[in-house]
Amino acid sequence: MSSVRIIGAGVAGLVAATQLVAAGASVEIIERADGVGEASCAWCAGGMLAPWCEGESAEKSIVTDGQLALDWWPRHFAGTEQHGTLVLAPARDSGEIARFARRTTDYQWQDGEQIGRLEPDLAGRFESGLFFAREAHLDPRAALRHLYDSLQSAGVRFAFGVDAQPGDALSGVDYVLDCRGFAARPRLTDLRGVRGEMLIVRTHEIKLSRPIRLLHPRIPLYVVPRADGLFLIGATMIESEHRGQVTVRSAIELMNAAFTLHPCFGEAEIVEMRADVRPAYPDNLPRVTQEGQLISLNGLYRHGFLMSPTLAMAATRLVEPAPR
C-alpha cells in the first residue's frame, strides 16, 4: 500500500484522494486555506459535466475522456443531476445554433414546443435549440463538501492552514501529488491563468431543470440552476491572471444574458459575484506529469469537474499499478 501526501484540497486533490483511497493507498491532504472551499477555483465553477457541449471549442479528448465524469460523479455524489443541457440563442443569433451543432455531437434539435416541454418556464421564448440529453450538472460546493466528509470518514487526515511546497513535502511518504491549481505556476512554468467571473442570483419566479447555454457571437454564457431558487450565471473567459473582483462590464454582460433568457431574472436578487483564475496549459488540456516521487495534476482549465476523474485515475495508475 503506497502512502500519498496531496497538496491542495480543490477538485483535483479531493477527486484524486477519493480514487487513491479506493485503490488502497494511505492518503493525507495539506491545504493552505482554513477548510475546503472558498480558496479554490472550484468554488466559482458552474459544475457542468458537459463533454459534448465542450466539444464546440475543446479537443476531442475532452469529449471522450470527459464522459468518464458522467459515471464517476453520480457514484460519488448523489446530488449529481442528469437532466442534460439545453443550448439556445435569441432569434437574432439563431445562426449560432447551427454553427454550434456543426461542431458538436450527441444532441437532438428542439423546436419551440419541445423546448417548452423540457423547460415550461421558457415556453414561447425560443424557436429552436439543441438538447444534449446525456449531460449532467452538480453544485460544486456541495460536491466538494461531500467528498471531504467521505474522505474524513475513510480515515484521510487533513492539515488545514499549511502552505506546503512540493519539494519540502516529500519526506515520510512514497508520493506527493501537487494539486495546487494555478498556485503551482512557479514550478509548472507553462501554466497560464484564464480569468472567469460569475454571479449567483436568487429568484423563485422561474424554475429550470438543467443548465441553459445561451449562444452569442461574442459572449456565450450559461445559467445553471441550484437549490433554493439560486442560479449561477457564468462565465467570462479572459486571458488574464488577475483574480480581483468582477468588473462592471462583465457583470452587465452576465446579467444581460440572464435577462435575455427570461425577463424575470431582472427582478432576481444578486447573492454573490466572484472571479478566479483557471489553470491552463498552452493547449488547454489537463496533464498528469511525474518527476520521481512528485506527481502533478494540473491544467484543468474550464474542465475541473469534467476532467478530474480522468486525471485521478491516471495518477492512481502511477501510484498503485494494477498487479500483473
Ligand SMILES: Cc1cc2nc3c(=O)[nH]c(=O)nc-3n(C[C@H](O)[C@H](O)[C@H](O)COP(=O)(O)OP(=O)(O)OC[C@H]3O[C@@H](n4cnc5c(N)ncnc54)[C@H](O)[C@@H]3O)c2cc1C
Ligand atoms: C467561473 C468559473 C466557472 C467554471 N465552471 C466549470 C464547470 O462548469 N465545469 C468544470 O468542470 N469546471 C469549471 N471551471 C473550472 C474549474 O473550476 C477549475 O478547472 C478547477 O477548479 C481547477 O481545479 P484544481 O483543483 O486544479 O485547482 P483549485 O480548485 O484552485 O484547487 C487548488 C487548491 O490548492 C490549494 N493550494 C494552493 N497552493 C497551496 C499550497 N502551497 N499549500 C497547500 N494548498 C495549496 C488552494 O487553496 C486550493 O484549495 C470553472 C472555473 C471558473 C473560474
